[in-house]
Amino acid sequence: MKISVRTTGLPLRQVAALPASRAVRLMGTAAHIVSPPPSPMAMPPRFNVQAAQDTRLRVQPPCSPPRQPAANTQPTTTPIPCQGGPTMPPGHRATTATLPTFHIPSVITPSPSNILLGQSIISAFRRDGIIQIAQSPLQKQLWSDTMAASKRFFAMSPEQKANCVDDQSYAGYIASGEEVTDGIADYSEIFTITKDFAADDARVKARWPCHGPVPWPEEGMKRVMTRYQEELGREGGRLVRLVEMGLGIEEGELGRWIGDRDGDNKGKEGSGGWHHARVLRFPPRNKTNGKGKEGRGIGSHTDYGLLVISAQDDVGGLFIRRPSGAEKFANWEKSAAGLREEEEGWVFVPPVRGTHTVILGDMMQYLTRNYLTATPHKVGLNTRERFAFAYFHEPSFQAVLKPLEGGIIPKPEGNSKQDKGVHYGTHFTNMFIRNYPDRITTKRLLAEGRYSLLERPELRTVGAVPAVETSV
Ligand SMILES: O=C(O)CCC(=O)C(=O)O
């Protein structure tokens, strides 16, 4: 099979696509031109919301030896595992990424080497749309424990899994074929963890959209996944700080939208990012329930918040698109779901043990006026079942975001005072209504008129908590 790859400044090239072990691996493209700032808008509730180089081509052997350990600011190249190694899902056309691995210090001080590291991460995001970071020993353990818990959960009977649903939060089980991306059912089977509110929490009693408990199937899964999520919250906090340094903006300028500066949720009651996570299982491509599209695990989409930290087993299925000035989208205004799903230009992200990958969400794009762009991605079904984990590092549900100022953030075009900002809770709620039109949570949210609460001042003030039960 042949595919076309355009590299900046070079003519269209024809390269061999499969198998992955022989594929031409593409690394690096020139930074793209900054596109004009989008104007934000709050979407009304709808069931079918359709709102949303370097120039080298490097051929690498399948298992390249690791480079010598590099200085802190320089990512290292990690070998792709050979034994039972990953393959690109059949039927997909893409190049294969070889991502360098960044090593994130456990404490981020504004030292010259950390500033360089931040700048290097920003360049990598602008070039590749994704970075790979080394897992700490604790993270390796938590990933492995989470995978074990995930496999236990997905092996439960359909009835047991179907019981793990909450009608106020979107936490819990999502059956294969239940999630919808761009109007087509995804084959992913998922357990989502949103913030775990007690039923008598004031925000739940006040019927705030998406606020409710997590319907855990068992204590063991709750313990390990909560720990993993908290640990990635700290990693997210470190990455946010490095992004601030790389962008040359003041400490806390980005972090303040999250409500905590160091990512450990020490903020006052009600503050803290709307961080959430999910474990996913993808069936083998020949063992689906027929509700979706052949070979498609999750359709092309962007995620919603700031950063997504993910890990995958060694099967392979994730594809991303690099930033491109020619591909304009702003998912908080008009749906980016399904974006270029069947077109050329996808990059396969092979699993690399001992690493997380990090991609960017919609709000990072909005806050940076498109200097950084949300990373379009999709998942293909492979010949084996595949397990993955994604942690979403988010702004506060109550934050009304406004683009960042200073550093290398592009200046606004026109009158930025007219920019009403993006309320994260509204964007999140819109996305979940769109993805889960038939879920009990969506039906209850709309039936009870909860959506209109998103306009209330207390839902638009980071850290505010309802004093008394709100009637809707
Ligand atoms: O399976 C993966 O690697 C990515 C899943 C994903 O895109 C998501 O959970 O939003």
Ligand SMILES: [Fe+2]
């Ligand atoms: Fe995603």
